[in-house]
Amino acid sequence: MTPFTTLTGAAAPLLAHVPAKWTPVRRQEHAPSLEDDINTDQIAPQQMDRRLDPDYRAMLFRRQRQDADFVLNRPQFQDAAILVAGRNFGCGSARETAVWALMAWGIRCVVARGFADIFRENCLQNGVLPLELDGAGADAFAARVVAADGAAPFTVDLPAQTIGGPGGPDVNFDIAPADRLRLLEGLDDIGLTLKHADDIAAWERRTATEQPWLQSARDRR
């Protein structure tokens, strides 16, 4: 896995889609209004290209990209490195293709007000940083991303745990120390676990005695 230390590039905001013909329903709780609850079916609509080895770059937000105004259709975001969204990003299916599609675009960091559990794990498995910002800091940061509109880059500094760019000071973010370490070192997750091969074997021996039904999955007919 490629280690993640710093990342600099355009930050693309996933703004909630409001057709021009709509009058606003009410002022959003946070401004600007970033899309909440983006699910993995939206991120990677695999139904449109079901192959063992699909074109993941073409798959990314493929349905939304049918709209010419969609953020990833704009020239300044063709090499976007950071995606900025609202709450609960990556909900729905466990499909890791959602992360692979982001990576195929060159996106190595998603900034959101929260991530679905499985999607967050899938990010970490692939060296993609799920960067959680919440509260007023998130509002201010989103406004800066929208104002920058891809004209100037943002920089994520994982060792320093900051994200910065035009329009204000660097913003601190929290990340679990284990997740930070894993990204920084680009650690092979399976390799890390296999250092405990003896512990796994010991657990199996103990369980074969104490709960033998767990260690045997035979068809008893």
Added chain:
Amino acid sequence: MPETLFDKIWRSHLVARRGDGRDLIYIDRHVLHDLHAPHALAQLDAKQRPVRRPDLTFATQDHTIASKPGRDDTTNPEGAPFLRATRAGSARHGIRLFDLGDPEQGISHVVAPELGMVLPGATHAVPDSHACTVGGLGVLAFGCGASELEHVLATQVLALRRPRRMRVRADGRLGTQVTAKDLALRIIAEIGVAGGRGHSIEYAGTATRGLDVEGRLTLCNLTIEMGARSGFVAPDDTTFQWLAGRPFAPQGAAWDRALAHWGTLVSDEDATFEREFAIDCDALEPQITWGTDPSQAVGVSARVPQAASDGMRRALDYMGLRGGEPLEGLPVGRVFIGSCTNARLPDLEAAAAVVRGRKIPPNVTALVVPGSTSVKRAAEARGLDEVFRSAGFLWGESGCSMCAGGNGDRGLPQERCVSTTNRNFENRQGTAVRTHLASPATAAAAAIAGRIVDVRKLLAGVA
């Protein structure tokens, strides 16, 4: 120190704390499927790593397999490479595959419980977010991605951050034609699609206890739609009676020994949960979704809510609905009864009880796809296939089918579809398809009436 059931299962499966602080949790049973097995097995081969415990690993063809009678690998042409790669990979690694043509092929989350592969207090992983289904037997299950799948194949453990504990108490009694699906949809509507995120959910309360095992599987299946990775019901006599004699379950003295242990699998009385949510079921009515995420659910007699946000407005727009209009009476073009949520025998029986002696209108397409080939066989032995066919339903071969349209079974643009599945996301059941999630009985009633209807009124002859 008092422990919750989650704590007990976690502790007994903790192999080691890894250097980076993650807990290595042993996975007792692992089931692969055609959509994600090919990639993970190819990765494993590329790194020349063996499958550590092929004897604890199973595979099934469910996501891309066609539902059409007489199917073969190429009936759904897009699925063929997935089916073949899963078959070749399973053979190469000595993994028991429930393949096309196998009398016990089916959806992993249906097959694993019905064969007794998963047992109370065990851990389980599937590269699919609905792995949580088997929590209905008191199993701690984890849906995972392809990389974590590869990790389990190579090591038989998952490296996890310990989730927080949440208890959902459902008390009272479910009324006639009010099912586990309705209860689950109501819970999601109350706590939201991210309400359980970062937590492991234990379902408790008298209404939960009153569910049969299939109902518990349905309830736990929808845990991921609350944002939680795992959800379970503590096992009890209902669980043990259901499991006894299943092919992979222990037998004889081994069963007695297991049973003695399973009796300890309860949360201690004074154990604490980080979060609690309670719901009373006495007044619950059949639920149906109106929007594009599973939390957008209301009682079937309710009206479509007025848009209170741009997100709701977008959902209404997609669904072709106006705020304030009644759900009852909306014309339906398609009905799907199937999926890991609602395609076990009691689900099909509940739907058949509504359908029996009635016919669907000619402008409705209705499809029933049993959750496994075993369920299909049992349903046919009871004549349910005839009940559905003579009413005008299509009767398919087992698999995930129209739940995510991964096998080519999809609706038409703008078509209104009442579905017993788990996700009403935009485009999930086909481009621009308008999905309403509901129970099997409510879906069957919609098929018969050609419109959304309260199944209780239909059966009483007043709808």
